[in-house]
Amino acid sequence: MKTLxxxxxxxxxxxxxxxxxQAQNSTDVYGSVNYGQTRTRGADTGxxxxxxxxxxxxxxxxxxxVAGGVDGDTTYTPGGPAKVKMQHQAAAYAVxxxxxxxxxxxxxxxxxxTTKFDTNNPVATQFDGSRESWNYGxxxxxxxxxxxxxxxxxxxxxxxxxxxxxxxxSVGYVRHF
Numbered sequence: 001m002k003t004l005x006x007x008x009x010x011x012x013x014x015x016x017x018x019x020x021x022q023a024q025n026s027t028d029v030y031g032s033v034n035y036g037q038t039r040t041r042g043a044d045t046g047x048x049x050x051x052x053x054x055x056x057x058x059x060x061x062x063x064x065x066v067a068g069g070v071d072g073d074t075t076y077t078p079g080g081p082a083k084v085k086m087q088h089q090a091a092a093y094a095v096x097x098x099x100x101x102x103x104x105x106x107x108x109x110x111x112x113x114t115t116k117f118d119t120n121n122p123v124a125t126q127f128d129g130s131r132e133s134w135n136y137g138x139x140x141x142x143x144x145x146x147x148x149x150x151x152x153x154x155x156x157x158x159x160x161x162x163x164x165x166x167x168x169x170s171v172g173y174v175r176h177f
Contacts, residue, residue: 028055032151034172036067040117040164043084046071049170053095061095063109082121089115091135103143107153110136115157115166131164133157141174149174 034049048070053063072085091113098106116130139153151174157166 026057028061028176029053030055030174030176032172032174034151034170036168036170038086038166038168040084040166041075043073043075043082044071045069045073045084045086045117047086047089049089049172051172055095055097058099059097061097063093063095065089065091065093065113077121079121082119084117084119087116087118089113091133093135105141105143106138107141108136108138109153109155110134113157115159131159131162133159133166137168143176147176149176 030051030053032049032051032053034051036047036049038045038047046069047067049065049067051063051065053061055061067086067089069086069088072083074081074083076082091111093109093111095107095109098108100106112133113135114130114132135155135157137153137155139151141149141151143149150172152169152171155168155170157168159165
């Protein structure tokens, strides 16, 4: 019995090695630089986003995103006008892909992140500080050639322990390595 188990494990290892090697060679690693416009309760803020991702199969991957705020907005709260700016944002996502053509992929992503807002109005506390969020969205990527592409997507952020939510539309350049 021990010999049968050992033989099965060795045979399984020998057969699995080429599958793992093929899966590892087919991983598509990419990075992107985007501009994102976020609307949160009447305040439109802009940010430069950087993403790094890995597409493990034609239909599944993961990505990480960081963003730094570059544009603020004034919104009106019960305490008066408030200048609002996104300081920074970070999130991680699971990404599903639907290849439509060899150059066009539709995508859906879901993940968890954190966003830090800043305001000059102490009464506008809903915008001040860090907020954790569950995020989800859809988008599309068009590959211009084997390495370069453009991507547009929409992401909804539902902040925990708050009644705030955000909608972000982003467009950017993607580089596959």
